[in-house]
Amino acid sequence: xxxxxxxxxxGMTLALDQAKAAAERGEVPVGAALFDENGILITAVGNxxxxxxxxxxxxxxxALRAGAARLGLKRLAGCDLYVTLEPCPMCAAxxxxxxxxxxxxxxxxxxxxxxxxxxxxFDQPTCHHRPEVYGGIGExxxxxxxxxxxxxxx
Amino acid sequence: xxxxxxxxxxGMTLALDQAKAAAERGEVPVGAALFDENGILITAVGNxxxxxxxxxxxxxxxALRAGAARLGLKRLAGCDLYVTLEPCPMCAAxxxxxxxxxxxxxxxxxxxxxxxxxxxxFDQPTCHHRPEVYGGIGExxxxxxxxxxxxxxx
Numbered sequence: 298x299x300x301x302x303x304x305x306x307x308g309m310t311l312a313l314d315q316a317k318a319a320a321e322r323g324e325v326p327v328g329a330a331l332f333d334e335n336g337i338l339i340t341a342v343g344n345x346x347x348x349x350x351x352x353x354x355x356x357x358x359x360a361l362r363a364g365a366a367r368l369g370l371k372r373l374a375g376c377d378l379y380v381t382l383e384p385c386p387m388c389a390a391x392x393x394x395x396x397x398x399x400x401x402x403x404x405x406x407x408x409x410x411x412x413x414x415x416x417x418x419f420d421q422p423t424c425h426h427r428p429e430v431y432g433g434i435g436e437x438x439x440x441x442x443x444x445x446x447x448x449x450x451x
Numbered sequence: 452x453x454x455x456x457x458x459x460x461x462g463m464t465l466a467l468d469q470a471k472a473a474a475e476r477g478e479v480p481v482g483a484a485l486f487d488e489n490g491i492l493i494t495a496v497g498n499x500x501x502x503x504x505x506x507x508x509x510x511x512x513x514a515l516r517a518g519a520a521r522l523g524l525k526r527l528a529g530c531d532l533y534v535t536l537e538p539c540p541m542c543a544a545x546x547x548x549x550x551x552x553x554x555x556x557x558x559x560x561x562x563x564x565x566x567x568x569x570x571x572x573f574d575q576p577t578c579h580h581r582p583e584v585y586g587g588i589g590e591x592x593x594x595x596x597x598x599x600x601x602x603x604x605x
Contacts, residue, residue, distance in 0.1 A: 372506060421540075
């Protein structure tokens with residue numbers, strides 16, 4: 298695997314680092330990084346479903362929960378989230394509930410994604426907040442990490 | 452508000468009790484109760500978004516997380532969940548990820564529900580597990596509780 302290109306945004310580099318650390322823990326390698334409205338890092342975390350034995354412990358959920366706890370707010374209006382994989386429907390809906398301003402994700406996930414695939418959570422008329430969405434940022438590095446993880450497991 | 456009719460399943464009675472307790476804490480009154488495959492209660496919890504300042508702390512999410520922690524499993528195959536309101540898309544997707552066997556919910560939620568409304572999470576081709584779904588169980592009591600809560604807040 299090659300290093301991320303120099304143009305990779307810092308947020309995605311941090312999220313990728315968390316994805317790599319997740320893989321080393323035996324977790325599906327997905328990482329997330331949350332920034333406040335001034336671009337200050339709030340938290341960077343990786344998937345912990347296996348370690349915490351928690352079906353909801355996706356990287357995005359952990360980032361939202363830790364961010365809200367850190368800021369003492371139940372909503373993260375103005376905050377931006379970087380994640381290495383297109384969020385699943387659970388995470389996409391949580392991102393909307395948390396009022397995230399901008400969502401940057403790396404690899405697209407046709408089988409499990411909920412943003413550009415499946416239920417297209419943000420496009421539903423009942424979705425009350427839609428973040429700005431930027432997909433494919435750092436896609437190659439994130440997808441390579443996921444492919445390697447699943448190849449090694451077979 | 453009248454008491455639940457005698458035919459109310461025990462699970463929904465417990466979930467309604469949790470919804471009432473949530474209202475007393477100033478939370479949107481939604482409660483959930485989780486049972487194992489033998490019908491033994493695992494946990495009953497109410498919404499804690501305000502108290503925990505956590506946008507993901509819906510009753511269903513707390514029940515799934517507490518249940519998985521209690522059982523030491525990352526999935527709750529065979530378990531049944533009772534909830535007083537149609538789950539939102541985040542919770543519906545989490546219920547699928549957790550492999551819940553049967554979902555019983557009380558009030559329908561045309562504005563925010565994700566099961567029979569909005570993204571119809573379980574009907575998506577990318578949804579990998581669909582629980583059996585029973586809506587409208589104890590609907591009147593749950594809807595009355597929600598109406599009273601929002602009326603008192605206006």
